[in-house]
Amino acid sequence: MTAILAWSDWSIWAIVALVMAGVVLRPFFWPEFIWAVAGAVLLVLLGLLSWPEALAGVAKGTDVYLFLAGMMLLAELARQEGLFDWLAAYAARHANGSATRLFTLVFAIGTVVTIFLSNDATAVVLTPAVAAVVKAARVERPLPYLFICAFIANAASFVLPISNPANLVIYGSHMPPLLHWLPRYALPSLVAVLATYFMLWLTQRRELRQAVSSDIAVPALSGNGRLAALGIAATACALLVCSAFGLQLGLPTFLAGVVTAVLVLARSKHGPFAVARHLSWGILPLVAGLFVVVEALEKAGVTSELAALLGAVVQRSGTLAAWASGLVLAVGCNLVNNLPAALVAGRVVEMAKVSEHIRAAVLIGVDLGPNLSVTGSLATILWLTALRREGHRVGAWTFLRLGAIVMPPALLLAIGSAVVSSQGP
Numbered sequence: 001m002t003a004i005l006a007w008s009d010w011s012i013w014a015i016v017a018l019v020m021a022g023v024v025l026r027p028f029f030w031p032e033f034i035w036a037v038a039g040a041v042l043l044v045l046l047g048l049l050s051w052p053e054a055l056a057g058v059a060k061g062t063d064v065y066l067f068l069a070g071m072m073l074l075a076e077l078a079r080q081e082g083l084f085d086w087l088a089a090y091a092a093r094h095a096n097g098s099a100t101r102l103f104t105l106v107f108a109i110g111t112v113v114t115i116f117l118s119n120d121a122t123a124v125v126l127t128p129a130v131a132a133v134v135k136a137a138r139v140e141r142p143l144p145y146l147f148i149c150a151f152i153a154n155a156a157s158f159v160l161p162i163s164n165p166a167n168l169v170i171y172g173s174h175m176p177p178l179l180h181w182l183p184r185y186a187l188p189s190l191v192a193v194l195a196t197y198f199m200l201w202l203t204q205r206r207e208l209r210q211a212v213s214s215d216i217a218v219p220a221l222s223g224n225g226r227l228a229a230l231g232i233a234a235t236a237c238a239l240l241v242c243s244a245f246g247l248q249l250g251l252p253t254f255l256a257g258v259v260t261a262v263l264v265l266a267r268s269k270h271g272p273f274a275v276a277r278h279l280s281w282g283i284l285p286l287v288a289g290l291f292v293v294v295e296a297l298e299k300a301g302v303t304s305e306l307a308a309l310l311g312a313v314v315q316r317s318g319t320l321a322a323w324a325s326g327l328v329l330a331v332g333c334n335l336v337n338n339l340p341a342a343l344v345a346g347r348v349v350e351m352a353k354v355s356e357h358i359r360a361a362v363l364i365g366v367d368l369g370p371n372l373s374v375t376g377s378l379a380t381i382l383w384l385t386a387l388r389r390e391g392h393r394v395g396a397w398t399f400l401r402l403g404a405i406v407m408p409p410a411l412l413l414a415i416g417s418a419v420v421s422s423q424g425p
Contacts, residue, residue: 036290070257151371
């Protein structure tokens with residue numbers, strides 16, 4: 001039996017490694033979800049997981065699927081009706097020819113979009129809008145503005161529970177009410193956003209000495225565009241209310257997206273198939289496959305061993321445990337992507353029953369750590385894809401060199417402020 005168990009554990013580790021390599025490296029240019037789903041199916045076919053266990057793993061992600069579907073629908077409606085193009089053009093027009101002012105305005109818009117529509121929406125939808133505007137503004141070196149879409153997507157992703165799907169994964173069904181979330185993450189979020197802005201500006205300041213054109217026609221925002229904006233605002237309010245009462249966010253987000261879509265499409269020249277065709281449907285099977293992979297890791301005892309290790313560190317020092325967890329996860333996310341890292345981390349902190357400041361450090365590491373490399377988060381991978389569609393190229397080494405400067409100060413300040421604020425007066 002011991003040999004069988006050892007073979008099973010080794011096989012699970014091998015399949016998980018292949019899945020993570022496939023998701024991060026995308027061999028043959030196959031989409032990420034193919035590798036995650038293939039790994040999940042292989043686990044079942046080899047008898048390492050039973051079908052009921054695999055389906056139970058898939059079911060644990062229901063709230064995340066609903067949240068992602070609703071957010072993707074809202075973001076696509078806003079893109080289709082020109083809301084993001086209008087926002088980006090408005091920012092360029094009000095920059096008054098100043099590259100630094102344009103940089104700041106784009107950063108502010110990216111922050112707002114991330115907070116209320118999630119980091120994936122910033123990467124997928126805002127990136128093409130910013131690319132179009134810097135082209136219209138005749139910006140010779142557009143990368144400083146495009147980098148914003150990648151870095152702020154992660155830096156502002158823990159302002160609210162809805163700002164990053166990883167937040168839902170880490171807390172699961174134990175999402176704290178909004179009035180508990182805000183005091184816990186307000187200061188870490190603020191310092192993370194400000195530090196990211198300062199370090200980005202510092203590294204790009206030479207590129208920002210160029211002049212930019214302010215003679216940009218701001219497209220008229222149609223009635224449907226305003227309706228989409230109203231739907232987004234109403235959704236944000238509804239989710240804030242749900243957060244305040246500690247309710248799960250998936251179903252309200254999905255319903256809000258459907259209602260907004262019905263209202264917008266009833267007046268739009270675009271049909272529902274035009275919207276559905278542009279949604280990133282592959283995200284849903286990707287997440288489902290990763291949930292199954294984490295279920296296998298839990299069966300192999302990985303999460304219980306990590307929980308025991310974390311508990312031992314907590315016994316020595318809660319502060320040390322917070323720093324170690326946040327820093328290790330921040331680096332680890334860039335090796336395996338932050339979504340599977342969040343799935344494992346969520347189970348570990350739940351099993352270890354750690355204090356809230358340790359869980360906060362874990363969440364900060366998962367959300368902010370991916371600003372180190374292009375493989376760190378799904379949002380950054382989506383940003384890279386959107387960038388290539390616009391004819392821009394950013395190499396992994398170029399991003400890593402920039403991320404190594406921009407990410408660490410924000411991470412250290414955010415974890416430090418979370419630890420200090422948890423200690424109270």
